[in-house]
Amino acid sequence: MAITVNGPVPDDRLGIVAAHEHLLYGLPGWHDDPAVLFDRPKVFDALLAALREFKAAGGNSLMDASGTLCGRDPEFLKALSAAAGINIIASCGLGAQELIPGYFGLPLAERALREQRRDGEPPLWIPDAGYIGGMLGAEMSDGMPMAGMVRSRACAGFVLCACSAQPASEIEEMAIRGAAMAARRHDVPLRLEGGAHAPRLFPLITAEGLAAGRVVIGHCDDARCLDSARDRELASQGAYVAYDHVGWQDGSPHAMPDAQRVQQVKDMVAAGYAERVLLSCGTVGCGLGVPASKHGVSHLLKDFVPRLSGAGVGDSALHTLLVENPRRLFAQL
Amino acid sequence: MAHLNTVLGTLHPEEMGITAVHEHILFGPPGWEADPGAWFKMGKVFEKCYNDLMDFKLQGGATFIDASGIGSGRELDVHIKLASATGLHVVASTGFLGELFTAPHFHARDADYFETLFVHELTVGMGRTRVKAGVINAGGGAQPMTRLEAAQHRGAARAARKTGAAVMTHAINALDEQLAIFREEKLDPARIILGGCDTRLDLERDKRVAKAGCYVAYDHVGLESWSRMAHALPDQRRAELVKAMLDAGLGDRLIVSAGSSGWVLGQGEDHLSNVGNVLRYFVPRLAAAGVAEADVRRIFADNPKRVLPIQ
Numbered sequence: 001m002a003i004t005v006n007g008p009v010p011d012d013r014l015g016i017v018a019a020h021e022h023l024l025y026g027l028p029g030w031h032d033d034p035a036v037l038f039d040r041p042k043v044f045d046a047l048l049a050a051l052r053e054f055k056a057a058g059g060n061s062l063m064d065a066s067g068t069l070c071g072r073d074p075e076f077l078k079a080l081s082a083a084a085g086i087n088i089i090a091s092c093g094l095g096a097q098e099l100i101p102g103y104f105g106l107p108l109a110e111r112a113l114r115e116q117r118r119d120g121e122p123p124l125w126i127p128d129a130g131y132i133g134g135m136l137g138a139e140m141s142d143g144m145p146m147a148g149m150v151r152s153r154a155c156a157g158f159v160l161c162a163c164s165a166q167p168a169s170e171i172e173e174m175a176i177r178g179a180a181m182a183a184r185r186h187d188v189p190l191r192l193e194g195g196a197h198a199p200r201l202f203p204l205i206t207a208e209g210l211a212a213g214r215v216v217i218g219h220c221d222d223a224r225c226l227d228s229a230r231d232r233e234l235a236s237q238g239a240y241v242a243y244d245h246v247g248w249q250d251g252s253p254h255a256m257p258d259a260q261r262v263q264q265v266k267d268m269v270a271a272g273y274a275e276r277v278l279l280s281c282g283t284v285g286c287g288l289g290v291p292a293s294k295h296g297v298s299h300l301l302k303d304f305v306p307r308l309s310g311a312g313v314g315d316s317a318l319h320t321l322l323v324e325n326p327r328r329l330f331a332q333l
Numbered sequence: 334m335a336h337l338n339t340v341l342g343t344l345h346p347e348e349m350g351i352t353a354v355h356e357h358i359l360f361g362p363p364g365w366e367a368d369p370g371a372w373f374k375m376g377k378v379f380e381k382c383y384n385d386l387m388d389f390k391l392q393g394g395a396t397f398i399d400a401s402g403i404g405s406g407r408e409l410d411v412h413i414k415l416a417s418a419t420g421l422h423v424v425a426s427t428g429f430l431g432e433l434f435t436a437p438h439f440h441a442r443d444a445d446y447f448e449t450l451f452v453h454e455l456t457v458g459m460g461r462t463r464v465k466a467g468v469i470n471a472g473g474g475a476q477p478m479t480r481l482e483a484a485q486h487r488g489a490a491r492a493a494r495k496t497g498a499a500v501m502t503h504a505i506n507a508l509d510e511q512l513a514i515f516r517e518e519k520l521d522p523a524r525i526i527l528g529g530c531d532t533r534l535d536l537e538r539d540k541r542v543a544k545a546g547c548y549v550a551y552d553h554v555g556l557e558s559w560s561r562m563a564h565a566l567p568d569q570r571r572a573e574l575v576k577a578m579l580d581a582g583l584g585d586r587l588i589v590s591a592g593s594s595g596w597v598l599g600q601g602e603d604h605l606s607n608v609g610n611v612l613r614y615f616v617p618r619l620a621a622a623g624v625a626e627a628d629v630r631r632i633f634a635d636n637p638k639r640v641l642p643i644q
Contacts, residue, residue: 026438027436027437027438027440028363028364028367028436028437028438029363029403029404029435029436029437029438029439030438031460032403032404032436032438032439032460033438033439033450033460034450034453034454034457034459034460034461035449035450035453036438068367069364069367098437098440099437100364100437101362101364101436101437102362102363102364102432102433102434102435102436103361103362103363103364103365103367103368103371103598103599104364104368105362105433106362106433106434107599109433109474113474113563114563117563119563120561120563120564120565121561122561123561123600124561124600125599125600131370135368135369135370138369145366145367145369147366149366149369149372149373149375151369289438
């Protein structure tokens, strides 16, 4: 069962799933910038067209990975999903430290400062992993928060977490452990962004009791951190390895030619891990103060899948990658 | 012509009266909206803020400067409604209070970006509104300043020169770096309010910067031993600082305010202090310390009237 923005959908009805996309994406605070234009109806039309194209190419469902903070708008996604006839599974979670605003980080910094100076008392409220776990969990059970201090009726369907510091900063570790707690409690998938840090962080996630089969390691096709041995190792432990920037071929540090991604997929299939691979384009449909991607979500089915076929990946393997794997990710374990 | 931008429109400086230069209606670092645990009952909080502002007004106050800046609790719909409900002149501000109070969207930006942003907020409107900011904040928490905080200070200085607005700082521990940036950008010291001079005490520093033309703000009045903050201080000490500055002949460069918050986002009522108490308790304390009535008027009305309006 997957919790979409318009309610539960049985996992065997999800069909072809794009496992990592951003319909709306902006860094926290974008709405305070007068230079960022958000023409809501125009954006809606553009995204609707992209989703219809995805549907016409055979797509059925999409996992939106913008998380709690990065431009997610639950009511917008509800209306878009209904209009396009595409299941949208929204996410909650805080992301890497550079995406986490001061509300979460300031109390930690203040505590550290006062310990260092040995004066004053720590702030009354300081977040910890359990707090963040509870906060994210409520997005799955009670609905996603919206502007204006109200919850949408739409619930998040998976949790995401990320790490950019080496080692993970205090706030990142908190957000990762909290995400794992929430995913376990609500029996939903967890997506960890950043292949490079995955070997270190994967144990942190499973230590919270989350089954490996609920964990997706995203960004494994980031040109800066390709590692086929790592991918096989994570897959052998039961996690899903996501090649989820298909179509990002130039103009960005994580970009590389899709031909390399074809090779990654072929290698995993040849190594017997077809059942542990997820695919997606990682598009930014509407960039709120960040550039949108040049390609749309349908690139996966219209361009990349034919390439895979041409490279010898058979239909049954393709079905496993696009339908069976996401179905299993959301199925009751 | 010199004027003050309030959330309800522009004001002649002579209309300002007793002014609280550094206060907050709602205050807290960005991101609290995402956590329902930090949500509050708007009606209840509005009533509390209304009572605080009304109390200040009944004590003789006329103008209230909200120094929350971009993303740190500046909720203009609340400001506007409070201004019209109380009859106080409420001024909202642009600028940032330092890196941890700056939302991630603004992290990778440079001084040019901040200059443009602040000028827009002062001359066109804050955010997507047509409500103009009245003053520019510049802050920092770390020492030394981060790259971002330095860029924000530089942008603030340039925007101040371009628009004629004043800059109000919130990081006395980074004073030397702040002043160096302001000097480089050729910002007139008479357009600078140095906030937080009562969070790290140094009377000689205060005299030095005041002699150079900057305004020295003792802007945490009321933050006494009840507070968990490291810079809590008996008000008597603040009164002594004021007296010492006056005795040194620097009364034209003094600002006194409470730095109060009507509501603290994410930390409940922990940090709350009351803007009205400055007039209710601190002014009598100044009188008891030997401060003349004319000097009280100077600190709370004449100095704000000189420094705050857009030139």
